[in-house]
Amino acid sequence: MRLFIDTASPKEIEEAMRWGVVSGVTTNPTLVARERFPDFHAAVRSIAAMVDGPVNAEVIALECEAMVEEARVLAGLAPNVVVKIPLTPDGLAAVRQLTREEIATNVTLVFSAAQSLMAALAGADYASVFVGRLDDAGHEGMEVVRQTTAIFDRHGLETAVIAASIRHPLHVVEAALAGADIATVPFAVLRQLLRHPLTDLGIERFLADWRQVSGNR
Numbered sequence: 001m002r003l004f005i006d007t008a009s010p011k012e013i014e015e016a017m018r019w020g021v022v023s024g025v026t027t028n029p030t031l032v033a034r035e036r037f038p039d040f041h042a043a044v045r046s047i048a049a050m051v052d053g054p055v056n057a058e059v060i061a062l063e064c065e066a067m068v069e070e071a072r073v074l075a076g077l078a079p080n081v082v083v084k085i086p087l088t089p090d091g092l093a094a095v096r097q098l099t100r101e102e103i104a105t106n107v108t109l110v111f112s113a114a115q116s117l118m119a120a121l122a123g124a125d126y127a128s129v130f131v132g133r134l135d136d137a138g139h140e141g142m143e144v145v146r147q148t149t150a151i152f153d154r155h156g157l158e159t160a161v162i163a164a165s166i167r168h169p170l171h172v173v174e175a176a177l178a179g180a181d182i183a184t185v186p187f188a189v190l191r192q193l194l195r196h197p198l199t200d201l202g203i204e205r206f207l208a209d210w211r212q213v214s215g216n217r
């Protein structure tokens with residue numbers, strides 16, 4: 001499983017890239033609005049220049065033709081842009097058209113395995129299952145990831161499954177066990193993923209022992 005970072009913050013992207021564990025970025029209108037970019041296109045361009053892997057940018061339009069137009073512009077901003085399209089009838093029609101034009105798409109706001117299947121049949125490159133928001137609503141979000149990967153595997157569907165709306169490290173572990181291709185993770189969770197109190201304690205003890213040994217010499 002690969003990890004993407006779910007943020008539009010250049011600072012967070014830069015730090016996560018430095019750790020060498022992240023191979024792409026997902027943004028959404030909420031995440032971009034939190035940052036101080038002159039405009040949306042500037043945000044996409046500057047994030048896309050920071051990473052070699054996919055950078056996901058979402059359309060705002062809701063009608064098929066308008067989504068396709070917006071997607072063409074976003075895709076033209078950098079070669080690694082993937083266009084996020086919401087899972088609606090117009091969204092699926094837009095994905096079908098963009099697939100014909102070889103523009104990469106990520107169908108977003110997927111909340112059921114049935115919706116994942118629709119995204120794959122429309123030709124999406126990625127389908128983003130919002131695990132945390134399902135959990136928040138009292139469902140077991142990860143079950144949708146499990147069902148989606150089982151369906152895609154059984155029927156040879158090539159759409160990559162993204163476990164999105166990740167809230168904590170266990171979500172990432174469960175997504176990997178469920179066979180997700182990618183988990184897209186907020187910076188705070190990414191940091192939690194590599195922390196363990198026993199690692200810190202271990203370093204402290206090694207250093208204390210080393211100081212004693214070198215002091216005795």
Ligand code: E4P
Nearest residue numbers: 006026027028133164165166
């Ligand atoms: C995915 O691409 C979305 O940006 C994201 O995971 C949404 O997560 P949220 O539920 O924390 O807003």
